[in-house]
Amino acid sequence: MNKQIRDAFDAVHAEERLKAQTKAFLHPKISGGSPRPVRRSSRLVPILLCVVLLLTGCGAWTVFAPTATVSVDINPSLELVLNRFDRVLSVKGYNEDGQALADSLSLRFQSCEAALRLLLGQGDIAALLKQDEELTLTVVGGSDAQNTRVLDTLQTCTAGQPNTYCATAALQEVQDAHALGLSYGKYRIYLALKEWDATITPEEVQSQTMRSLRERLEALQQNTSQPDGATEPVSQNNGNGQGNGQGNKNGKGQGPHSGQHNSQNKDKS
């Protein structure tokens, strides 16, 4: 049986075609040097790529996400939108003067302090301040830490500057202000005026300087014994603000938001 089985299997041979096919299959694997399984490090490449993309996305979001707004009101009214690093992401004018001022200065990606110093040193604003116009700076919408930090910056930048007011405010109030087409500083004085004179409109407030509005408010307070809106709340924001600030215009502009806003550096009484 041994021999018969041996002879039977001896007659079986691999076809030349099969050998050639096998050699052809192996050839690129030998010359290409890639028959080994994919290395673990190669498998990590797409994962690392995803991590890099994720980190890049997070980084971009961190840098470009707006976190706070600084409202600047004198008569040009504009707002500086800041990221979490207190860099200016965008500038928006809330009246014609404000838009012209925003367009004339290159404030994007400047630090908040540098942008404010540029603004305060700008010809029109410097001239208005010299004419005893009133400048209101309000930081809105940031975290408590950012609000405090930016408020410090505002106070540092306006130190020694007469008629300047620095404060912080709640985000909801700013949204209400924007709904009326007003920057936050003007919105606050608009609310105060509306208590004494219900006929006042946001458009009127938009076109006047802060000082003229403040004087109008003072006149109304002196000439009228009781505000028009004394019997009913002026707005839903009455007393809801979280703002705080420093200033020396004590006793003026006392409205429903007087607790949120204190003036600073007012050198005339």
Add this chain to the structure above:
Amino acid sequence: MPSEQEINRAVDRYADMLRRICMLYMKNEADCEDIFQTVFLKYLQRKEPFQSQEHEKAWLIRVAINACKDLRRSFFRSRTLSLDEIAEPAVAMPSDHREVLEAVLSLPQKYKEVIYLHYYEEYTAPQIGKLLHKNTNTVYSLLARGRTLLKEKLGDADYE
């Protein structure tokens, strides 16, 4: 990694042996091609050198048998029947010893593999046990039973 020359030498030297093993397990040529490629790719990827030519041969036999069993067990194969199998139910057999070869291939799997390894490759029962991961006594039993079956198929007189 072996050089191209070494690989070609191995293909030339062991192709016939692999073809016989494929014949024991597979029923069509396409599967043989798969087994050839799988076995020689593993050969190419092997990092440790062989201790001897016998070691190399035994390693190739074991890898080839495992590859055949894996292919037979594969999900796709277990649920399909290739067109080749329908068209050509068995691989081409040499006409000279067709009767003996058909008799061996018609044995159940467990018998034909030990018959082949013992009578053709001349491995002993303990060596076959090591190759197939079977107990030596089991291999002896399989050999005895396989031999009996084969005699029954071929006729006692001619194949004692």
